[in-house]
Amino acid sequence: MFDSQSLRIIIKLLFIIQLLTAGLVYAEAKQTVNIAYLAQEQKAPPPLSNLDPFIENKGVLGAELAIGDNNTTGQFTGQKFVLKKFIVPIGGNVADVFNKDISEKFQFVVTTLPAEQMTSIADLPAAQQMVLFDAFTRDDALRNEQCRKNVLHMLPSRAMRADALAQYMMKKRWTEWFLVIGPNPEDRLFADAVRRAAKRFGMKIVEEKTWEHTYDARRTAQSDVAVFTQVDDYDVLVVADEQGVFGEYLDYRTWYPRPVIGTQGLIATSWHRTHEQWGAVQIQNRFKEQTGRWMEEQDYAAYLAVRAIGEATTRTKSNELKPVRDYLLSEQFALQGYKGNPLSFRSWNGQLRQPILLAAPRSLVAVAPIEGFLHPKTELDTLGYDQSESTCK
């Protein structure tokens, strides 16, 4: 038996030996697939509490893990994957960086950019000869009337998230909702998605209020929340507070003892640290070992984007735009995403169809689509805008 030290040395030695004798075993790298990663540094928001430190590098670490996975496959298929990172500083011009360093040099670009920046990049002439993998936005407009043909969306939209929550609430028979909306524009977008989901699943929003109080919990949460939540009785409080400026203070402080769900409490997310089914524990471990922190949603999105490129280029044996793009949007494309179902893209709006995790801070509560919600093609399409509802033209 080896101890871990000598085992590590042996692994290294074996690896070196294999490198030396690689000719027989591995295919020679004949094809290079270049991937650009484009993001802008984000300003740290004011801290709500000292519990969760601000994470600067969400996204890029997922892309780095995936490029390693792609290259492990590539050593057997003769493909080499190269990830070039472009992180624009705060205040820098993303379009300038794109025009100078990315246009005409890359065909596959992963972006961790807010909606407006992402769409302005997607509309640049050079971007028409690319596939952009949006690993950041959750806007339904970008999947509908403002959709771009050259963009694939890796994260679930707000409508998909709200539908996932609604399915769970329907299963629990929490049919009367109290909708609490935060002060930011994103909160209003999520509230729209919640209203849509309520209508879709026959639930009732019995009360709706906008939070306009201060955010310092130490001073006001105790009194403010109790007063704020004195409304007619309801089954569940649905909160729309994407930046987390007050939502965490609702639980245990409401007038009635009712659960909190939405952007805080029970949340709908594409990835969560409590998730360990379907092989997820392996990627959680691999990510943590490589980066020293938990995998966040944007890391997962960037991971999937780079893996999707790997999968499509391996299957098509091509590094060219058209065959790879066609394969990504074809019925053959099936990406392993550690969530039980194979992931694929909705051909009508470029949205990655995927199960959505419903997670409490320390336990995974359910995975949507919830059993019993049926669809003629795939139950994953019970979440978000289905083909017949889509306004993406």
Add this chain to the structure above:
Amino acid sequence: MKKNFLMLFLAMASIGSVQAETVFVTLEKDNALAVVDPMEGKLIKTVPVGQRPRGIAISPDNNYLYIATSDDDTIKIVDANTLAVLGQLPSGEDPETFALNPAGDRLYVSNEDDSLVTVIDTASKKAVKQIQVGVEPEGITVSPDNRWVVSASETTNMLHWIDTKSMAITDNTLVDPRPRAVNFTADSQQLWATSEMAGTLTILDANTKQAIKTISFEIAGVTKDKIQPVGVVIDKDRNRGYVALGPANRVAVVNAKTFEVERYLLVGQRVWNLAFSPDQKRLYSTNGTSNDISIIDLENQKVTKSVGVGLYPWGVAVKP
């Protein structure tokens, strides 16, 4: 007196021949091994075996069980008669699936987190070699003629063919997304491989290492993404193969000559792994989320019984 004794002996022998078969099932969430009498259709007992037991195999002489206890980072050696833990093997981290060679002196383990296959000498209980494979190797098998070890890597979507003499990869075959389980036919001429995410079974020629046929499964009333093939076994005469379809809760019966799917047998929920009885008249399936095993009568192609065994039955091995 003598006659009576003889009668008694005969009676015991006949009971013995019926009762001799024992089914062992690892219970992932009970940290235990379930012992089932399949003829009676009864759980005999459950014994603790270590943290998160998953893969299980029995030695060719039927004396030892090897059980991967994933959270103990080891493979336990268990006396197949007394069920006492006799020792352990240096499997590397988080062992899940492994395969014994026909002689029982080599055990090949998939180390998912490290993209490695560890080769263990069962006599000396030492790791003798580690082989770099694709990302997240899972399914692994040794051909009955002991020529090939095949390791399937889930994220790389490949089958790696390892020559047992040189202990090196000689070929790689790309298959459908997330290959899970691999198994050779008894004549070592074909390899059957399941792809969980694509919902397919690929049958490969062991000489060319290329696919002969890829089979998709279709079940009325079950959506495509619920059909997630995992365990696969083929009978010794290569008449039929059986594929566990995971959350589709069915075992597919595949004609091994025409490659047609003959029927789907409804078993328990999230069916994972399969094992034949020694006479191949029965098939046992572990049903992960309904916490039972199904017993399938292969002569009549019918599920005859399900036996509750405990939380998350994972692997299954049969002792004659």
